[in-house]
Amino acid sequence: MENMFKRSVLGVAVAAAAMASVAVQAAPAAANYELYGLAAVSVWGGEAEGNDGSGEGTLNVLNESRFGLRGTLDLEKGPKMFWQMEAGDVGDGTSVKSDNGSISWMGFRDSFIGFEFDAGKVRVGRMLTPAYQILDWPYSGNKLGEVFDWTGAVEGGTNYDRQNDMVRFDSAQFGAVNFSVAAGKGNVTEDGNNWYGASASVKAGPAVFHLGYELGVDRQVTKGVEDDKTTAADETVKRVGSDTELFLVGFEATFGAIGVQGAYKIAGAEYDNGAPDQDQNSYSVGVSYSMEDWKFSLGYAAQEDLETGGVKSTPKSEDIVSFNASYFIDPSAEVFFRPYQITRGGESMFGAGVGISYNF
DSSP, rough: HHHHHHHHHHHHHHHHHHHHHHHHHGGGGGSSSEEEEEEEEEEEEEETTTTTSSSOOOEEEEEEEEEEEEEEEEOTSSSSEEEEEEEEOOGGOOOEEETTEEEESSSSEEEEEEEEEEEEEEEEEEEEOHHHHHHHHHTTTTTHHHHHTTTOOSTOOOOSSSEEEEEEEEEEETTTEEEEEEEESSSSSSSOOOOEEEEEEEEEEEEEEEEEEEEEEEEEEEEEBBBOOOSSSSOBBOOOOEEEEEEEEEEEEEEEEEEEEEEEEEEEEEEETSSSOOOEEEEOOOOEEEETTTTEEEEEEOOOEEEEETTOOOOOOOEEEEEEEEEEEETTEEEEEEEEEEEEEEEEEEEEEEEEEOOO
């Protein structure tokens, strides 16, 4: 009987300890968090898809599906905290190589911790730079980014997009104005490679005007190779860096069912090895019309010729015309048809895609 009593007491103690442990672990459940994401698959074809110069295209399946976690927590001894961890697209694979090393699938997109104050929000982690955020949307949507965003003939590039090791402040709305400032690293494995950026938006009636600026200091163009004394040439290749600048001005406006937008980008680089500086400008314009569950968009984007040392070099201009027709089968789901024609190197190529996307 005594042993049975001891075992009963021990069982109650163990159960109490377990409940206490659960209670301690469950405390963070008071935080507000959610699972969100995008399920999106599209099929693309035509001579512009995967063209290798032979004039023959291919058929591509683009899977942009992804998910993320985000949440907020009212700290007992601090301001409101918010956080986000977002995976890359399925098409990005499980591991992606970049200048920052190998980036795992989870965290490939914006992933950060931040704190909210009356004046705005501070975030630290991986996210879009302020200038690139407005460059990316709306001015690069519906395939216009093939020209306005991802490409450019300036050697070494002129701006960053989504970067690790960033500190960013986004202001609250002050009347008609809000702004963002940020700073971070380019290639984290090297000295230098720092960048600084800012953006601002101003509301004026039915229009919103956007301004963006980004400065890159000692951006890596080519890596230096130390002489290992084993090659016949026995030559050391010096690292080349560049200082870059990007200016962006744009607007978007809505007049009932009609929307219009336009942006102009000025980008350039100066090199530390004495090579002539390079500059290339580009622009993007678009118009849209909404009708019940339909939305139609027509856009055009172009890059001007590359200038080297103030002189236009071998033509590097290109442009794209893109049309999009979307039908919303649900407020959060759409099917679309998107034909486009892109001109590069004097050759015009046609492409088109159909797809479905669902935001959850």
